Amino acid sequence: MKVTIAYIEEPPFGWTEADGATVGADIDLAETILRQIGVTKVEHRLTTFSELLPGVRAGRWDMNVPLFVTPQRADTVAFSVPVWGIEDGFLVRPGNPKALVSYSSIAKCPDARLGVIAGQVQHDSATASGVGEEQIVMFEQQAEAIAAVLSGAIDAYASTALGNRMIVSRMGSSVIEAVAHEPEMNGRKRTPPLGAFSFNRGNAGLLEAVNQRLRSHIGSPDHRARMAKFGLTDREIDPAVVGA
Structure with missing residues (x-):
């Protein structure tokens, strides 16, 4: 079989x-x-x-x-x-220049640009938190989104917090930084x-x-x-x- x-x-x-x-x-x-x-x-x-x-x-x-x-x-x-x-998280440049710690923080920063992979749930999560479509940049491959973070073309790439940790461990924290989203909603723990x-x-x-x-x-x-x-x-x- x-x-x-x-x-x-x-x-x-x-x-x-x-x-x-x-x-x-x-x-x-x-x-x-x-x-x-x-x-x-x-x-x-x-x-x-x-x-x-x-x-x-x-x-x-x-x-x-x-x-x-x-x-x-x-x-x-x-x-x-x-x-x-698994919760979401961001990959950002070292030091997180725009202090992006959640989708809502991107929504409050009109000049911030967020990268997502086309068709993944992070797009809907971002827009549900108020991120404008004009702030979102779509990619087909993860490697393209990471390259865009490194070049400054986008300010954050949204993926799983776990996957982001693995990327940082491979590339080094001096090159790229992982930011985990707080798994709380309205003060209550959620699945x-x-x-x-x-x-x-x-x-x-x-x-x-x-x-x-x-x-x-x-x-x-x-x-x-x-x-x-x-x-x-x-x-x-x-x-x-x-x-x-």
Whole structure:
């Protein structure tokens, strides 16, 4: 049995090594679960974020690496049970010149420019907090957005706080800085946005098999140990355990 999973270049979730190997937290989780359900061959398909949902919906591959679950996305694909919960954050130039600490802080700074990847939930989160469309710059690839931060073309790039921490650890804090958003809303703690694998709606058999194994694996000692290698901690895993 062969399964093809699509991924994007976004450490620590998934990326391509110099030797062509596909690695990352989401890749490791997918391969672990797929082996447990009897898949003998896993193929990886590198794509862009904007092609993930259309590609799996059209049957060009079998499943996608996890992405944030939204009602709009759930109308077009079938999601697995959650596998992580992660807050947003910014990448900014060292020292955070414009003191950008949340989407609302960008909304209050009319000359601030925010980079987002086309189709990702950060765009909607920003506009919901009052960020104007004229302040938002769209990119297809994460590397392009990071380059724009470094050049000063944009003031911040919005992505997951976890992913941003990994980028800073790789590039160095003297080059780029990560700013985590405070996970509070109106003074009350809220559950971070949840991410899950996605499938073609007609692939119910694969979805059911994956879900069955995920329910017993997510939050287990083996799962936590595997994810720790990629920087995922209880903070990212526990919301999915509750959600499952």
